[in-house]
Amino acid sequence: MIRAEHIVKSFDGRVVLDDISVEFETGKTNLIIGRSGSGKTVLLKTLVGLHEPDSGDVWYDEVNFSKLGFRERKSIRKDIGMIFQGGALLDSSTVVENVKLPLDLFTSQSEREKMERVNFCLQRVRLDGANELYPAELSGGMIKRVAIARAIVMNPRYLFCDEPNSGLDPQTSIVIDNLIHEITQEYGITTIINTHDMNSVMEIGEKIVYIHDGRKWWEGTKDDILHADNRELNDFVFASAMAKRAKLAAQ
Numbered sequence: 279m280i281r282a283e284h285i286v287k288s289f290d291g292r293v294v295l296d297d298i299s300v301e302f303e304t305g306k307t308n309l310i311i312g313r314s315g316s317g318k319t320v321l322l323k324t325l326v327g328l329h330e331p332d333s334g335d336v337w338y339d340e341v342n343f344s345k346l347g348f349r350e351r352k353s354i355r356k357d358i359g360m361i362f363q364g365g366a367l368l369d370s371s372t373v374v375e376n377v378k379l380p381l382d383l384f385t386s387q388s389e390r391e392k393m394e395r396v397n398f399c400l401q402r403v404r405l406d407g408a409n410e411l412y413p414a415e416l417s418g419g420m421i422k423r424v425a426i427a428r429a430i431v432m433n434p435r436y437l438f439c440d441e442p443n444s445g446l447d448p449q450t451s452i453v454i455d456n457l458i459h460e461i462t463q464e465y466g467i468t469t470i471i472n473t474h475d476m477n478s479v480m481e482i483g484e485k486i487v488y489i490h491d492g493r494k495w496w497e498g499t500k501d502d503i504l505h506a507d508n509r510e511l512n513d514f515v516f517a518s519a520m521a522k523r524a525k526l527a528a529q
């Protein structure tokens with residue numbers, strides 16, 4: 279579980295996150311949705327400690343992360359996997375080297391143990407025969423699979439994904455969404471995904487948090503979202519034709 283309590287964050291006197299309290303559940307795929315500029319990325323970065331909130335606390339299960347010093351945060355950080363927009367792979371490293379990086383940096387495992395774990399994770403994301411390729415030789419979907427393999431290589435308890443579908447076609451997006459969802463359930467991870475993608479919401483959104491103008495405007499499940507009585511949320515959700523059809527089908 280990850281819980282934000284009364285998070286406020288401003289830049290140059292402008293409030294970007296305005297008193298956000300929300301709980302993201304263990305073993306669930308939690309989605310943060312909202313218009314461009316609503317504060318999703320700032321919220322995600324605040325949850326992982328890349329931004330410090332002006333006030334408020336972030337809890338990782340029983341630990342108040344916001345009250346920890348830099349060194350103490352390390353023990354939580356090793357339990358966090360991150361999938362950045364675009365994959366954020368090292369261009370001059372092979373697939374294996376990219377996935378192995380966290381093990382090289384943060385563990386004292388033998389090379390054989392590390393390779394066993396890397397191969398396990400690459401098989402888990404169903405990426406075969408690409409071990410020695412470089413990122414420039416991979417498709418967008420393969421890059422996301424490598425990024426997922428790297429994010430889970432340390433066996434994380436918490437997984438953060440910033441726009442995991444950016445740059446992917448709709449079919450590949452669904453495959454990547456489902457992969458993240460399966461891994462979340464399989465390993466009981468608390469997963470938080472930032473997305474604009476209404477397909478993701480309808481496919482894998484077990485808990486959805488809608489951010490509007492830096493405030494938590496609505497939260498619920500993908501089933502609730504079709505019936506929500508909230509104008510701003512409805513404008514966002516039903517901007518897509520697919521979502522409009524889903525609403526009609528649900529009536």
Ligand SMILES: Nc1ncnc2c1ncn2[C@@H]1O[C@H](COP(=O)(O)OP(=O)(O)OP(=O)(O)O)[C@@H](O)[C@H]1O
Pocket residue numbers: 289294312313314315316317318319320321474
């Ligand atoms: N480091 C920063 N300094 C100043 N302002 C910032 C900074 N980071 C974000 N902002 C501002 O905070 C607001 C929220 O930005 P954020 O990136 O969280 O939006 P978002 O919902 O993730 O948008 P998108 O979906 O387009 O990525 C924006 O107005 C942005 O300009």
